[in-house]
Amino acid sequence: MARTIPHDRSLTQVQPLYWRIAAELLGELRDGTVPPGERLPGERQLAEHFGVSRETVRQALEVLRRSGAVATDRRGSHATLPGLAVETATSPTFPVGARSAGPGAADRATVAWETPPPEHAEALGLAPHRRTLVHRYESTDADGAGRRTAVTSFSAVALAEVAELARYRDRTDATGSAQLRRAYDWMRKAGLTLHHRDAITRLPGASTVRVTRRVHDQHARPLEVTDLVVDAQQDALVYEFTLPAAG
Structure with missing residues (x-):
């Protein structure tokens, strides 16, 4: 069974930073900022976007990969959540x-x-x-x-x-x-x-x-x-x- 991110739980200092970034990125995937099937920005761009290191972004993406929200292939990472694609x-x-x-x-x-x-x-x-x-x-x-x-x-x-x-x-x-x-x-x-x-x-x-x-x-x-x-x-x-x- 695919793991889900408990992004609605309170974020505390004990929670790893990469988990918070994963929750924020998941929110953007769900609201369509990155439509299903479209490639995500690169690690450097995501790091600048969230104001964190590339290593933190890399860990956050791994969390999303395990939950099934993101898939990665030779072309890079892309959103896999169901929803409207850009063309529709x-x-x-x-x-x-x-x-x-x-x-x-x-x-x-x-x-x-x-x-x-x-x-x-x-x-x-x-x-x-x-x-x-x-x-x-x-x-x-x-x-x-x-x-x-x-x-x-x-x-x-x-x-x-x-x-x-x-x-x-x-x-x-x-x-x-x-x-x-x-x-x-x-x-x-x-x-x-x-x-x-x-x-x-x-x-x-x-x-x-x-x-x-x-x-x-x-x-x-x-x-x-x-x-x-x-x-x-x-x-x-x-x-x-x-x-x-x-x-």
């Missing part, structure tokens, strides 16, 4: 404008707990200089063209209602990788009906387009604001998404 996610990918990286393309996403841009703070109803969770995304093609940058700020409501987002508050340093592409699924799982409003404008004197997305819930409470800037080499930017009704 029911909501649009976060952030707006995010795309699958092609051969040679470069994508980077980070989070930080900081003061958001003033226009974001106003739209989210945040007091001046109040910090919140801020997500940054950057993508370029293999030849350096097609650059996309997005800055997202989350509201106090989103952090209070969505446990998967709140988890990042104490683990943000603006340097570690942070893929929140299932953020909209997490919001809907928390019982929030999402209303998206996207405004698309071409920036004067430049071949770039800005997309500003505002998302609020069924109670008209703001959840997030995203500003996406796209290096558009064409005359028109076509943006299409489908938001299914909450079942």
